[in-house]
Amino acid sequence: PHSSPQLFLSLPLPCDLCPSLWTYQAMVHELLGINNNRIDLSRVPGISRDLKEVVLSAENDEFYANNMYLNFGEIGSNIKNLMEDFQKKKPKESAEAGAFVETYPQFKKMSGTVSKHVTVVGELSRLVSERGLMEVSEVEQELACQSDHSSALQVRQPSSLTIALGHPLDVKGELLLLH
Numbered sequence: 577p578h579s580s581p582q583l584f585l586s587l588p589l590p591c592d593l594c595p596s597l598w599t600y601q602a603m604v605h606e607l608l609g610i611n612n613n614r615i616d617l618s619r620v621p622g623i624s625r626d627l628k629e630v631v632l633s634a635e636n637d638e639f640y641a642n643n644m645y646l647n648f649g650e651i652g653s654n655i656k657n658l659m660e661d662f663q664k665k666k667p668k669e670s671a672e673a674g675a676f677v678e679t680y681p682q683f684k685k686m687s688g689t690v691s692k693h694v695t696v697v698g699e700l701s702r703l704v705s706e707r708g709l710m711e712v713s714e715v716e717q718e719l720a721c722q723s724d725h726s727s728a729l730q731v732r733q734p735s736s737l738t739i740a741l742g743h744p745l746d747v748k749g750e751l752l753l754l755h
Contacts, residue, residue: 598647598648599644599645599646599647600640600643600644600645600646600647600648600651600697601632601644601645603648603700603704604632604696604700607699607700607703607704608696608699608700608703610632613631613632613633614629614630614631614632615629615630615631615632615696616628616629617629617630617695617696617699620695620699623695627691627692627695630692630695630696632644632692632696637689637692638689639654639658639689639693640693642654648700648704651697652697652701655693655694655697658689658690658693659690659694661686662686662687662690665679665683665686666683
């Protein structure tokens, strides 16, 4: 008996197939790109000159080290806390100005950390919204976790299918592979 040769197809997937499980680090890598711990934000609308390229390194950035494996919702909450802590450390009166001069290097570092992460998370949020990734994520989750894919393929909202069809080839490929 003749048997057909078996074919094993291995495709590189530079992305997480279940975006709702994305961590901060994974979202940065997938949506913004990161090379040698550097993120190019030069295409972000209205970006300031000093934030066109930022460094995300767990070794040099305590906030990133503590949050890189957290999900998007947790990051939003932690960014809010970081901003509140920063506001508390701003000098409120001229009497505090003398003490502020002594702590200025730490204040400047914290200011840079806040600006960087607020900018990065803001851009991630914009891209998630612009690309309809929450809707796509819902379909991906159903395809990955349900044996019956028919419900995942039904349009729950008129915009869901339109958004999914308007996605780049990589997103469509992810959906196809999950199906």
